Amino acid sequence: MKQSHKLTIFLIPIGVAVNFICGQIILLLKLPIYLDSIGTIAVGALCGGIPGAIVGAISNILNSITNPTNMAYIILNVLFGLLAGFLAKRGVFNSLWKTTLSALAFAIVGGGLGSRITYWFFGGLGAGTTGAITGILMQMGFSANTGVFITEFFADILDKIPTVIIVFLILQRIPAKTLVKLPQGKLFIKEKADTKGI
């Protein structure tokens, strides 16, 4: 086993923990967003899509202990991880504006596919504040199908923009000595830092 892959095994639990702790920090700071996929996206970007997907899946399963309805959305977290690994390979997380745009891709998965899941499992009226907004849209004449898509897509994009920006800022701050040990870490090492040392 290569050293880089060894470190991945130890980073997966950290990704899971970061997903949870972000939720706790959000509660402490009383912010109105979730930011519950920072760990998934960060590990996906640093270690590759598969470790990211594992982080997403484990986070979702542990989350389901207190709220088992989350189990229905496990595929979303898996896809976030895979997508993060894929986008990182394309160099998306190296510039701020590209990163911000990538929130759209995450929101299409989270809001688009997520709203499908809410529709299939809960008939559109999921448990949460978005469910209430969907309900109001349905009363205003939208079908359950469109109502749930509109609310979940917009709720998700509001959540994913800060998420990816925070991930970007963290990735920029990881020291090169750590990055070289990670499977996709080389993507984030800046050329300038190397030449400066010489």
Add this chain to the structure above:
Amino acid sequence: MDYEFAYSFKKPQLTNNWILDMNPLSKLNLLIILFIIPITVQSWKWNVMIIIFYFLVALVAGCFKRFTRLYLRFGLMVGLLLFVLRALFIPGENLLYKLWFINITQEGVDSGLQFSTLVVAICGAIILYSIVTRAKDFMYMIEKLGASRVISYVILSSFQSIIDLGEMSKVILDSQRARGIETEGNIRQRIKAFIPILGPLFLGAISNAEEKAIAMDARAFSMPIKNTHLCHLRSLPVGEKAILIAANIAFIGFVVWRLMA
């Protein structure tokens, strides 16, 4: 040296509670049955009966308080919300009450009652399982079935990391406050406070992971040999086996009977 304590690890560690000492896979089997019954029956009365049954199991297992706290919170937050949303927004013929643009109908109330008890009953099985089963026992069984020890490590370590990083985040929050970062005030200030907390947390955790990787390597974690276990599970007692077989036969009979009816 306390030999009694040392030798206690040679035997399976029992709690002397029949439900807690059951094999994790037997428990899983029984709870899967309870998980599927509400889906096949589709009647809120059955769902309520199953929900009451969960509380009885938790009482017998001696974790009534822990289960009730978790389950009631879930029931109130998710179950009640699912009911209210359906009662308010599902369209129907028989109008019960009209409030501004919201029509509460008999159909909405019926579907809300049916759906929310179904979700709460199904999810109860998962919550109960997580309460009566220790994660390490479950992972031990999974390993016995042939899963890699890396999987056990990753899952059990995730639990521990959540606790560790939680502590660390409090320390970082306090230090950043002492340094003068505003964690109160308007929403912009609070958002700005997020990065100085999460940044050091994540970077610190990564450098800890490096040290942990070296420490685990020194303990032959990545060697291609069979590993040993400190804790063992007892072999399946005859009574437990009999109950399991009886429950599965009864369940299959029940499902066939429902499908025929």
